[in-house]
Amino acid sequence: MTAQTIQRLLLKRFALATGTYVLGLMLVWMAYFTGYYHASFFGIWCTSVLVLFCQAALSLVFFGGYNRRFKDPSLTEFQVLVGLGWQTFLISHVESARGTFLVVYVLVLMFGLFHLRPSVFARCAFFALLGFAGVNLWDASHGRLADPGLAVIQTCALFIVFSWLCLFARFVQNSRNRMHQRRITLQAHQETLRGMMLQLEELASTDELTNLYNRRHFLRIATRELEHMDGNYTAGLALIDLDHFKRVNDIHGHAAGDRVLQMFGKIAAQCLRSDDILARYGGEEFVLLIPRCTRAQLVDCCERIRLAFTRVTLPEFPELDLSLSIGMSVIERGDLMDRALQRADQSLYRAKHQGRNRCHGAWDYADA
Numbered sequence: 413m414t415a416q417t418i419q420r421l422l423l424k425r426f427a428l429a430t431g432t433y434v435l436g437l438m439l440v441w442m443a444y445f446t447g448y449y450h451a452s453f454f455g456i457w458c459t460s461v462l463v464l465f466c467q468a469a470l471s472l473v474f475f476g477g478y479n480r481r482f483k484d485p486s487l488t489e490f491q492v493l494v495g496l497g498w499q500t501f502l503i504s505h506v507e508s509a510r511g512t513f514l515v516v517y518v519l520v521l522m523f524g525l526f527h528l529r530p531s532v533f534a535r536c537a538f539f540a541l542l543g544f545a546g547v548n549l550w551d552a553s554h555g556r557l558a559d560p561g562l563a564v565i566q567t568c569a570l571f572i573v574f575s576w577l578c579l580f581a582r583f584v585q586n587s588r589n590r591m592h593q594r595r596i597t598l599q600a601h602q603e604t605l606r607g608m609m610l611q612l613e614e615l616a617s618t619d620e621l622t623n624l625y626n627r628r629h630f631l632r633i634a635t636r637e638l639e640h641m642d643g644n645y646t647a648g649l650a651l652i653d654l655d656h657f658k659r660v661n662d663i664h665g666h667a668a669g670d671r672v673l674q675m676f677g678k679i680a681a682q683c684l685r686s687d688d689i690l691a692r693y694g695g696e697e698f699v700l701l702i703p704r705c706t707r708a709q710l711v712d713c714c715e716r717i718r719l720a721f722t723r724v725t726l727p728e729f730p731e732l733d734l735s736l737s738i739g740m741s742v743i744e745r746g747d748l749m750d751r752a753l754q755r756a757d758q759s760l761y762r763a764k765h766q767g768r769n770r771c772h773g774a775w776d777y778a779d780a
C-alpha cells in the first residue's frame with residue numbers, strides 16, 4: 413500500500429470519527445432538552461463548540477499531512493483518549509441516564525480495537541474505567557450519587573465488557589500478525605516463482621552451447637522488431653555458416669567443433685552493438701538481425717565478423733584454419749521475415765558455391 417493510499421484511509425477514518433462526534437453531540441442536546449443532562453445552556457453550548465474546535469484542530473493535522481510526522485500517523489491512541497475524556501465529561505453531567513450513556517465507552521474503544529496494540533488498548537480501557545469510577549466516587553463524596561448500588565453494578569459491567577474487549581483486541585492483533593506473516597511468506601514465494609520464471613524463459617530462449625539466442629527466440633524478437641520498424645530505416649539480416657565445419661569435427665573431434673562454435677559466438681558478439689540480435693540458427697549456422705542498418709553498414713559489419721573469425725586460433729588445436737560465409741539481405745518496412753531469410757539463404761548458397769570465406773548480398777543478384 414502506498415503512503416498516499418494509507419493517508420486517504422486515515423482521512424476517511426477521521427471523517428468517520430468526526431461524524432460520530434456530531435451524532436454524539438446531537439444525543440447530548442437531546443438529553444439536555446429532555447432534562448437528563450445537567451448543565452446551563454451556556455455550558456452545553458461551550459462544550460459543543462469546544463468539541464467541534466478540537467475536531468477542527470485535528471482535521472488541520474490530518475488534512476495538512478502533519479500526522480505523518482508521528483510514529484503512529486493514525487493518532488489512534490490520542491483520538492481514543494480524547495474521546496474517552498469527552499465521554500467521562502458527559503457522564504459527569506448525567507445522573508439517571510448514566511447507564512444509557514455507558515454504551516458510548518464501547519463505541520469509543522471500538523475505534524481503537526483494530527489499530528491499537530493490546531497493551532495500549534488495555535491502557536485506554538483502564539483509563540475509561542478509572543474515569544467512570546472516579547466520576548461516581550466524586551459524586552458519592554459530594555452526596556450526589558442517588559443510587560450507589562447501581563453505580564457499583566455499572567462499574568462492574570463496564571469492567572467485564574472492557575476485559576472482553578481487551579481479549580478480543582489481543583485476538584484481532586494476533587490474527588493480523590499471522591496474516592502479515594502469511595503475506596510476507598507469499599511475497600517471498602512470488603519472488604522465487606518470478607526468479608524461476610525468468611530462469612525458465614532464459615533457458616527456453618538460449619542455446620546452451622554458445623549462450624546465444626536460439627532460433628525460436630530469434631524469430632519471435634526479430635518478427636516483433638520488423639512489426640515496429642520505422643519506415644525511414646531499413647534493417648540488415650545475415651545468415652552466417654561456418655565453412656567446412658564437418659571437417660573440424662571429423663579431424664579434431666566433436667569437442668573441438670563445440671569450442672569453435674563457442675568461439676564464434678564470442679568473436680561475433682565483440683563485433684556487434686548491444687541492440688543487434690545474434691542467434692544460433694541451427695548446427696553451425698547463425699543468424700544476425702541489425703536494426704536500423706543500411707546495405708553498406710550491413711556489409712561492413714559482416715566483413716568485420718568474417719575477418720575476426722578467420723583470425724581465431726585455439727591453442728589446443730593450433731592447426732585449425734577457420735572461415736565462414738555470409739548471405740546478407742536488407743529488410744524494408746512491410747517485408748516478411750520468411751522472405752528476407754529466404755533471400756539471405758540464397759545469398760549464402762552463392763557465397764558457398766563461389767569459394768566460401770566471403771559475404772554475399774541478395775541485392776547483388778536482384779540488381780543484376
Ligand SMILES: Nc1nc2c(ncn2[C@@H]2O[C@H](COP(=O)(O)OP(=O)(O)OP(=O)(O)O)[C@@H](O)[C@H]2O)c(=O)[nH]1
Binds near residue numbers: 621656673768
Ligand atoms: N561439434 C558440433 N558439431 C555440430 C553441432 N551441430 C552440428 N554440427 C555439425 O556440423 C556439421 C555441418 O556439416 P555440413 O552441413 O556438411 O556443413 P560444412 O561441413 O560446414 O560444410 P559447408 O557448410 O558446405 O562449408 C555436421 O557434421 C554436424 O554434425 C554441434 O553442436 N557441435
